[in-house]
Amino acid sequence: MIEFPILTLLVVVPAVGALLVAVISKRHPDLVKVTALGASVLTGALALWVLFAFDKSDSGFQFASRHAWIKPWGISWHLGIDGISLFLVVLTGVLFPLVIVGIDPHRDHKRYLSWMLLLEAGVMGSFISLDLFLFFVFFEIVLVPMYFLIGGWGYEGRVYAATKFFLFTMVGSAFMLVGIVATAILAKADNGQVTFDLIKIAENAEFAAGTGRWLFFAFAIAFAVKVPLFPLHTWLPDAHTQAPTGGSVILAAVLLKMGTYGLLRFGVYLFPEAALWARPLFFTLATVGIIWGAIAATMQSDLKRVVAYSSVAHLGFIVLGTFALTTTAVTGGVMQNINHGLSTGALFILVGMIYERRHTREIAQLNGLQQVAPVFAAAFMVVMLSSIGVPGLNGFVGEFMVLVGSFATARWWVTIAAAGVILAALYLLWAYQRVFHGEPDEANSGFAELNWKEASLLLPMIGLIVFTGVYPKPMLDRIEPSVKAFIAHVEERSNYHEPAPAEPVLVELEGEG
Amino acid sequence: MFAATLRGPAVDWFAISPILVLLGGALLLLVADALTPPWPKHSFALFTAATATAAGVLSVLQWQRVDEGGARTLIGDALVLDRPALWIAITICVAVLVCALITDDYLRREGIDGPELYALYLLAALGGVVMSAANDLIVLFLGLEILSIALYVMAASHRKRAESQEGGIKYFVLGGFSSAFFLYGIALIYGGAGSTNFGKIRVGLSPTLGSDRTNDALVLAGIALLLVGLAFKVAAVPFHFWTPDVYQGAPTPVTAFMASAGKAAAFGAMLRVLMEALPNWSDDYQPAVWGIAMLTLVVGSVMAVVQTNVKRMLAFSSVSHAGFILIGVEAAAHRPGAPMSGDGVSSVLMYLVIYAVLVIGTFAVVTAVGRTGDAATDLSGFRGLARNKPLLALAMTVLLLAQAGVPLTGGFIAKFGVISAAVDVHSYAIAITAMLSAVIAAFVYLRIMVSMWITDAEAGDDTRESVRVPALLWVTISSAVAFTLVVGMFPGWLVSLTP
Secondary structure, three states, X not given: OOOOOHHHHHXXXXXXXXXXXXXXXXXXXXXXXXXXXXXXXXXXXXXXXXXXXXXXOOOOOEEEEEEEEEHHHOEEEEEEEOHHHHHHHXXXXXXXXXXXHHOOOXXXXXXXXXXXXXXXXXXXXXXXXXXXXXXXXXXXXXXXXXXXXXHHHOXXXXXXXXXXXXXXXXXXXXXXXXXXXXXXXXOHHHHOOOOOEHHHHHHHOOOOHHHHHHHHHHHHXXXXXXXXOOOOOOHHHHHHHHOOHHXXXXXXXXXXXXXXXXXXXXXXXXXXXXXXXXXXXXXXXXXXXXXXXXXHHHHOOEHHHHHHHHHHHHHHHHHHHHHHOOHHHHHHHHHHHHHHHHHHHHHHHHHHHHHHHHOOOXXXXXXXXXXXXXXXXXXXXXXXXXXHOOOOOXXXXXXHHHHHHHXXXXXXXXXXXXXXXXHHHHHHHHHHHHHHOOOOOHHHHOOOOOOHHHHXXXXXXXXXXXXXXXXXXXXXXXHHHHHHHHHHHHHHHOOOOOOOOOHHHHHHHHHOO | OHHHXXXXXXXXXXXOHHHHHHHHHHXXXXXXXXXXXXXXXXXXXXXXXXXXXXXXXXXXXXXXXXXXXXXXXXXXXXXXXXXXXXXXXXXXXXXXXXXXHHHHHHXXXXXXXXXXXXXXXXXXXXXXXXXXXXXXXXXXXXXXXXXXXXXXXXXXXXXXXXXXXXXXXXXXXXXXXXXXXXXXXXXXHHHHHOOOEHHHHHHHOOOOOOOOOOOHHHHHHHHHHHHHHHHHHHOOOOOOOHHHHHHHXXXXXXXXXXXXXXXXXXXXXXXXXXHHHOHHHHHHHHHHHHHHHHHHHHHHHHHHHOOOEHHHHHHHHHHHHHHHHHHHHHHHHHOOOOOOOOHHHHHXXXXXXXXXXXXXXXXXXXXXXXXXXXXXXXXXXXXXXXXXXXXXXXXXXXXXXXXXXXXXXXXXXXXXXXXXXXXXXXXXXXXXXXXXXXXXXXXXXXXXXXXXXXXXXXXXXXXXXXXXXOHHHHHHHHHHHHHHHHXXXXXXHHHHHOO
């Protein structure tokens, strides 16, 4: 049987779509939209196909595709997918068509859609590359479409926000590029030749402890900026607030995940010893981020900034889970990537809808919306509750697993981080109360109810939020084997031993569905 | 009687044919134009392009000879025929070819059409080819002066603009100084080694043979002076002060030529001197190269940020690029093995050809946007370009992203090459400094992009002269963009081709 290059297509289809959209004449706006939608839907379908064809008993990389790319430098087009990246790919595949069809950029659709598709190609590529060089190419190329999306279709401070976003990320990448080259060259002795292949380096290379730590930090800085980890998070509120709604959704839902995913897949996987050594630092930064993000979110007067800072807090949980290095915590972290993508993505869509109607994001100018738009308020409520982490919705599953799983290895940090869950309830409920409760004043009494188009954009997301909340088993079944293999790799390459997992909790949790 | 004593060296005419073609083309252009009725439109540019192509093709043919027979010296050890020399000769020929195409419409737009500038392109190229193939300090100096004097005149060649004259004079005075430094360096090295021939210098100054380094001070001073002269030519900090004024003042196509061919020739010469004549002294000059590279990287990109004129920005960005190339030189200085070989040298050579195409493409866009008299090269001149000339703005964006070193463009491959070479010799500090300075430089390119794509139109924008892009300019820009993207996506062939 000839192997079908499905992963390659995940990158190629949106890239070709972007090119087509760019060359189609402006005089056929409908053709432009149909092409963009077609490319993104096809990508989404491919991603779903991967999901259904995925073999959950296999913990390794599936659908692998490997071709020499730059032979003299040992660089190959090496793609593969495992339980850790599977749902990120699916989320990307599902979210882009929704954003492309559901959110109107208002002007210059052709360019907007072209950048969107290019962004999708880059994001997909970074989640499935198994070659360091290839990963860097995708990781970095994503900046360009995102820069233009924020700069071209954003709000008043867009130039500043876009530039800040670009430069911050590039500083991180500067260290990572040197780190990648150094890793490949130092691993030459163990590999026999220069190769940028992730698996080969992870399996064969032996780095001295000191060297490994330097290299780990070179990678970790790039990912910490992307996540963003406190104190490197300052670009995020600006970028999120100034980006057009579609850009914010993509940024929160998938772009930030390149950071948490990168930490796991490249940072910890390549340098387990260094990651273990640096654990206290990352626990601390993650915990500070959780609390800091929550407090900062409480203080914001701009609804979009509230959501942006909540991202800082939520991603702190993922980093905490990643470095806790227990099966439960890492699985929870991987799940939380998806959960945060869904709930924060949906929150940004809702805030975008409020802006469309009222042309303001100031909380002080909004009030009593529940009376005039009850369905809209209900949708907002469900999404917000999932973001808070209320049981029965998806946010609970991930955050709970992270906290329980991390307890064995990061006890004191978890104790503090758990307060973040309560703070999340505080800032989100308070914001909700101010915006939706009370009597609407004159400006808000004309607030339009959710229409069908908007509802059809939100429904799939809310459906997934509820579904994963009550029945997370299908996801866990696919994520866990890969996480177990990952932890085994860490144990084998360092003197780490995973503490006995908190079994009863898992059983209870699965019993919920 | 004289015939018996004065025997000229054997001349391999075919091997020096590229030089002869360039010389012949330049002379023909000057003489024939004076003696014949006015030539039709485009003919000067096309003639120059054809000459450069011929020289380039002849160099490619030499490449095969070197492949079969190995490197050799020519005309009594004066010149050397090896792959790096040919590589740079080809780079320079490509630069002349492309610059001639940009110049064509520029000169008619400015009302100063004539054969002189084209003849100077060919002469400068001749100097550059000699420089990078020199096997003797005196021959190298000859090439350097042919190149430099041509460049002084070219910089000042826009008779109607005071800035052009000012730039030319400034370049001439400072360049004269640097030539003097270089010449003094030659004298000192000659004093130490007893010869100006690279091979003899290498042997004469080798620590195990002959010299016991009693002439240390003499030779070290000589090396320092040679470095000053060469650093001036490549525009390395702190010898870069001429760059912004000259780049801004010179006619834009000439700026493109200086940044591409001029830089390639100077780096070719630098590699020759350091790697072939003085490999035994690499421990002494490697720290100096390290320091110059660090300074060049940081100062180039930081100074670019505070500029408001795009030509000045690109001038400082070219300083910063020189810093990147110096990283490759520094890496080569760590491992002076066989003459002109190793990762460091090949990363420099690859950077030079990629950067040459890139920078000519960028300045080609600036030529178009600058409008008559190079008057609109300020950032504001680019305002609204995406609305009026979306394709031109897109091309400029690709070229700027490549200059910033964004993946999938040639600029990234070039940077990756030098960074790998540096990491390979454990020069981590310089590698990280380079990447961070690339971030600073990226800010500059983003400013130009913001101006093109995002900034709103202002009153009076509609009354500006519109941007015209003639056919030959389009050809140049689109081939530069195509080359940049192809190298960025499929660099394998270029990597294996680089010596």
